[in-house]
Amino acid sequence: MSQGKFAYVNDKIVALHDAFLHVSDLAIQRGYGVFDFLKIKNGHPFFIEHHLDRFFQSAKIMKLTIAHSREVLKKTVHALIEQNEMPESGIKMILTGGYSVDGYQPATSNLIVSQHSLTLPSLEQVEKGIHIITHPYAKEFPEAKTINYTMGIWLLDHLRANAAADVLYYENEIVSEFPRCNVFAVDNNGTVITPAKNILKGVTRTNVLTLAARRYTVMESDITRSDLYAAKEVFLTSTTKRILPIVSIDKKLIGDGKPGPVAKRLLEDLISLEIDDLVS
Numbered sequence: 001m002s003q004g005k006f007a008y009v010n011d012k013i014v015a016l017h018d019a020f021l022h023v024s025d026l027a028i029q030r031g032y033g034v035f036d037f038l039k040i041k042n043g044h045p046f047f048i049e050h051h052l053d054r055f056f057q058s059a060k061i062m063k064l065t066i067a068h069s070r071e072v073l074k075k076t077v078h079a080l081i082e083q084n085e086m087p088e089s090g091i092k093m094i095l096t097g098g099y100s101v102d103g104y105q106p107a108t109s110n111l112i113v114s115q116h117s118l119t120l121p122s123l124e125q126v127e128k129g130i131h132i133i134t135h136p137y138a139k140e141f142p143e144a145k146t147i148n149y150t151m152g153i154w155l156l157d158h159l160r161a162n163a164a165a166d167v168l169y170y171e172n173e174i175v176s177e178f179p180r181c182n183v184f185a186v187d188n189n190g191t192v193i194t195p196a197k198n199i200l201k202g203v204t205r206t207n208v209l210t211l212a213a214r215r216y217t218v219m220e221s222d223i224t225r226s227d228l229y230a231a232k233e234v235f236l237t238s239t240t241k242r243i244l245p246i247v248s249i250d251k252k253l254i255g256d257g258k259p260g261p262v263a264k265r266l267l268e269d270l271i272s273l274e275i276d277d278l279v280s
Helices: 048-061 070-084 123-128 150-154 156-161 203-213 225-230 261-279
Strands: 006-009 012-015 033-041 089-096 111-116 130-136 166-171 182-186 192-194 218-220 233-238 242-249
Touching: 006 070, 012 070, 033 048, 048 070, 048 089, 048 203, 070 089, 070 111, 123 242, 130 156, 150 156, 156 166, 182 203, 182 225, 192 203, 203 218, 203 233, 203 242, 203 261, 225 242, 233 261, 242 261
Parallel strands: 130 166, 130 242, 192 218
Antiparallel strands: 006 012, 006 111, 033 089, 089 111, 182 192, 182 233, 233 242
């Protein structure tokens, strides 16, 4: 993943090679911090207000203080986009636990904003769908977008061994989310369903719920693994993946093993929504 030549650290934009934190920061010592990630196209940050809402909410949940206003953050994002000259990319905002005096107590948070290249789904993944597996795990503070991705990273070898694109977490047979995505199902009545609790409410998830409600019956409720195995369609959503159809779970085919019409139609609607946001 390539990065921009400049990054923002606390109060100023610096050359990337000068963008660093002291080893006493709780993000390093204990993995304590939050972040958010925006997609950029033609220099435009998509749905920036929604991402800032979530960034501030994540900080509140984790008892961290953002010393910068929303307007300063927006100006910083646009300044980085201009200086880095990466018109199609992603912006990551990280808020850390700060320079702790004892490696445990939080201090004044540090803010880092950086720009990165994007890894997008391949055309084959969109047209043929992906295979996933499930794993028992419950995130701590699931409604906050923390920097703790230990389980997802630990499972990477397991994903490769099972030729799976991603892993869906569950607890007591109730599914929640992927490490970096939300999950949706379409039941045999055509209802679009997504988990309501113990999840990070993704910006794309919110947009898809709004779009789906215009065409289908929509429900936020518990979903079991058995529900997913029996669903007509299953798909995931995220900022970078948009909507990706899931054609098998734990080596069980979903529906006829091909991407379904609901996911395809909602992807078309989501792309139209992005175009509207781009020109607004």
